[in-house]
Amino acid sequence: MSEEYDVIVLGGGAIGENVADRAVQGGLTAVVIESELVGGECSYWACMPSKALLRPLQARWAAQPVRGVTAGEIDIEEVLARRDSFTSEWSDAGQVDWLRSAGIDLIRGHGRVTAEREVTITTDDGERMLKARHAVAICTGSAAALADIPGLVEAEPWTSREATSAEHVPESLAIIGGGAVAVEMATAFTGLGAQVTVIARGTLLGSMEPFAGERITAKLRERGVKVHLHTETTRVRRDADGVTLFTADGDEITAAELLVATGRQPRTDDIGLTALNIDGVKAGEYIGTDDTLLVPGTDWLYAVGDANGRALLTHQGKYQARAAGDVIVARSRDEVIADQQWGRHVATADHGAVPQVVFSEPEAASVGLTESAAREAGREIEVVDVDLGSIAGASLHAEGYEGMARMIIDTERELVLGMTFVGSDVAEMLHAATIAVVGEVPISRLWHAVPAYPTMSEVWLRLLEQYGRQSA
CATH class of the missing domain: 3.30.390.30 (FAD/NAD-linked reductase, C-terminal dimerisation domain)
Structure with missing residues (x-):
């Protein structure tokens, strides 16, 4: 026997929570399927812990150039403890309580779309089948992408998850990448006392105006970070001395730990997409949508947040979630859809008005x-x-x-x-x-x-x- 909901949401991160919440506020029933922590990447391994690590350092650096102020020292244990408090010690009890208070059901397990409007969930107790009366929303987010470098996987590098949840500060840290994660973690770990080396294929923050990367590169170097730009990492080896990176320039860079920050990939590889036979929808790839976040060729499947690849930012995903949740409600009632540019039911801002902050110094x-x-x-x-x-x-x-x-x-x-x-x-x-x-x-x-x-x-x-x- 299958259970029925108006809306089934795969993924219990901030985006999935918001889709479900908007649907419930509109009078529909909703369930969230989550196999990890409710609250998702941003709450436990990205936005919140990274900014919690950075803020004490920024406060100290902000005080140093102000005449009349003596900046205090950094207490690493307290910085890490503060970080832990912002992740609720990696407990999602509070997030689960919020779901219940909002009238949203939660099922712990791995969900796969097995047919139109049908989701099968693998739980510790077996399998459950759900039917959606109106919509299934894919909100499974993204994961760190590992570059195809010989020896990299075997070297067991950190990704953003290990970096933001680190229990200690390594003596030295090498970072492959030049985007926001690389820059923020270079800022954080050099401020916490590690010797940091950054190896980037191009410049830092290459998607922003050039002067942004140039000024941040200069400041990182001023703080002792070794920044190698336009440099290709060709091979990685881990041994008793740590991790050694070999570059196309002939350099050998050794560090106690290695962080790979070379982008993200959608978590769509094992959620049943191949069974749907929808044009353009493939497992392991971003799911294309229209501006109402509806997958073309369907009238029931939505992809919201990182899963669609439109703008890989939590705030932009939550913006999409509000539009998607509201349009699901409107379509369930056969209401007029406000899908004109800047309408209530579309994510117009994704195309040219996306705000982003890199919390470096x-x-x-x-x-x-x-x-x-x-x-x-x-x-x-x-x-x-x-x-x-x-x-x-x-x-x-x-x-x-x-x-x-x-x-x-x-x-x-x-x-x-x-x-x-x-x-x-x-x-x-x-x-x-x-x-x-x-x-x-x-x-x-x-x-x-x-x-x-x-x-x-x-x-x-x-x-x-x-x-x-x-x-x-």
């Missing part, structure tokens, strides 16, 4: 299009740069403050297409830029958004003034 924060992306899209643009250190609020924030802000302006429509900030504590300035991009606020109107003095947000006025001079 300095921080890098961006939203919208970079200069190169805007030019590739054929936009007529003006690039406006302002030295953040010239802003009164920044000089008060810290002596010798260094940072930069870049605004990408669509000169045909006089709108902001993108913003990038680099500097200490710039993350909290990003949402204003996100509103400007998403809201398509005209430049003429931005002049009336007066930044308080003396704050770092005064950079908005300086950017507008600079644009006026450049376009005169």
Whole structure:
């Protein structure tokens, strides 16, 4: 006998929780299937523990250049204990209680889609079959991808999970990769006393404006991190002395531990996709969707969050989850679907208004299009740069403050297409830029958004003034 729910959600991370919650708030029944910890990657091995590791270091570094303040020392045991508290000691009891309070059922086990609107779950007690009246949502997330390097698997490297949950700080750490995970973990472990080496095939933070990676590379090197750019790792070996990396340049780099941060891959390889026979849907690959997160060729299957590959960020996945949960409810009632651009039932922002923060020191924060992306899209643009250190609020924030802000302006429509900030504590300035991009606020109107003095947000006025001079 099969059990019936209106909505079945595969994956109990933040995205799955939000899909189920929106469905239940809309009057539907929902169940979440999860084989690991409810709360998912972000809660236990990514966003929360990594930022908990970084925050004490950032606070110390922020205090050091402020005249009149003596920065304290770092207590590594307390830093790790603080990290543990933010993961609830890797217990999901609180998350499970929240599911129950929200009216969402939970089944522990591994779910596979075995037919249209049908999910079979393997549990410790055997198998259970569920039927969905309206929708099945794939919210299984992503896992760290290991590069195809001889000897790498045998060397038993850390991924982001082992790095963020480490019980000790190794004497030395080599990191393969140049993205956000590599940069943040290099920042964290050098701040905790490890000798860190980064080996990147290109530059650091290559998807952001070039100056972001350049400034962060310089600061990491200043703090003692050895950064090898445009370097290929050709072989890895672990022995009694640790892990040795061999590069195409002929270098041999030895460290106590190795972290591989070379990207993510979707966790879609063992969830029954091959049985569905849906065009374009393949096991182990990202699942394509329309902007309502519905898988084309179906009227019941949704892919939300990292599983669809649209924007591999927790906040963007939760944004998609709100749209997906609401549209599932609307379709169940045969209501009109708001699927026009920026409508309630679509994830329009995925295409050109995705905010991202890299919590290094300095921080890098961006939203919208970079200069190169805007030019590739054929936009007529003006690039406006302002030295953040010239802003009164920044000089008060810290002596010798260094940072930069870049605004990408669509000169045909006089709108902001993108913003990038680099500097200490710039993350909290990003949402204003996100509103400007998403809201398509005209430049003429931005002049009336007066930044308080003396704050770092005064950079908005300086950017507008600079644009006026450049376009005169």
